[in-house]
Amino acid sequence: MSVCIANLGSFQMDRQFNFEECNFSVTEAAQYLRVSRSYLYKLFATGSLRPTKLGARTIVRGAEMKRFMTDAAASG
Numbered sequence: 001m002s003v004c005i006a007n008l009g010s011f012q013m014d015r016q017f018n019f020e021e022c023n024f025s026v027t028e029a030a031q032y033l034r035v036s037r038s039y040l041y042k043l044f045a046t047g048s049l050r051p052t053k054l055g056a057r058t059i060v061r062g063a064e065m066k067r068f069m070t071d072a073a074a075s076g
Contacts, residue, residue, distance in 0.1 A: 020063040029060035
């Protein structure tokens with residue numbers, strides 16, 4: 001289980017949480033990955049990062065961001 005403390009601009013948590021079980025808005029995911037929102041949408045378009053739709057909202061699951069970062073680190 002991966003545990004961390006998040007401080008994502010206006011999205012702040014001062015307690016520990018299980019990252020893989022969290023859902024992030026596009027803005028929060030971009031802040032966490034330290035990329036722009038437009039680059040995040042490019043990652044969605046190429047299939048490198050898979051978003052999830054909840055009604056009209058687009059979210060990124062913590063588990064998906066972890067998978068993306070693991071794959072990116074492995075590919076060098």
